[in-house]
Amino acid sequence: MLIYRIALEKYAHKLVASGRAARWNPNDVEMIYTASSRSLACLENVVHRNQVGLNLAFSVMTIGVPDTLPIISIKKEDLPPNWQQYDRMLFTQQMGEKWIREKASVLLAVPSSIIEEEINYLINPKHDDFKSITLVKTEPFVFDKRIKQ
Numbered sequence: 667m668l669i670y671r672i673a674l675e676k677y678a679h680k681l682v683a684s685g686r687a688a689r690w691n692p693n694d695v696e697m698i699y700t701a702s703s704r705s706l707a708c709l710e711n712v713v714h715r716n717q718v719g720l721n722l723a724f725s726v727m728t729i730g731v732p733d734t735l736p737i738i739s740i741k742k743e744d745l746p747p748n749w750q751q752y753d754r755m756l757f758t759q760q761m762g763e764k765w766i767r768e769k770a771s772v773l774l775a776v777p778s779s780i781i782e783e784e785i786n787y788l789i790n791p792k793h794d795d796f797k798s799i800t801l802v803k804t805e806p807f808v809f810d811k812r813i814k815q
Contacts (some may be wrong), residue, residue: 667800669700669787670707671740672726678725678804683791689755690762698789700729703813706784712813713780723759726807730800731773731787735810739775742782750779763789768794 671678683696691697701707704726712720740761748754758776763792765774765788778784789799 667731669702669729669731670704671698671700671729672704672707672724672807673713673727675723675725675806679801681727681729681789681791681796681799681801683789685763687759690758690776691762691766692759694764695759695764695766697744697789698791700727700787700789701778702785702786702787706778706786707780708809708813709780709805710778710786712809714763717815720809720813723805724809725804727804728742728802729789730802732798735773736771737773737775737800738771740777744776745777747787750782766790772796772799 681698683698685694685696687693688699699710701710706724746754746757749758762774769790769792772790772793774788774790775785776788778786790796
């Protein structure tokens with residue numbers, strides 16, 4: 667399976683996690699966020715960056731995941747109403763942190779908070795299976811100027 671990540675160019679040549687808090691992890695819990703498609707990775711960036719930030723140098727990372735790796739899934743039905751709202755982030759962060767700490771799998775499939783029917787994949791870089799996930803290629807990525815208006 668191929669999954670995708672759009673990152674600032676200077677961070678796009680290695681699979682690393684910042685440890686900064688986000689929807690599925692609290693601060694100091696390392697997790698790599700990826701998407702099931704380039705377009706979803708683009709959309710995730712657009713909603714999390716301001717227009718000026720989209721003018722920086724970005725790359726799209728194509729990441730290879732062996733089909734033999736187990737994937738745990740969190741379905742939107744498993745989440746409380748309005749889970750994607752900011753004031754519910756503590757709940758999703760606790761779920762993500764529990765998954766990371768238990769090392770239940772190297773991948774966690776979660777619904778996108780933007781389009782719930784789309785899937786994001788979280789990677790646990792501390793899991794033993796992380797070594798089998800590869801950065802297949804990195805290519806320049808430019809956000810369409812219409813997105814930045």
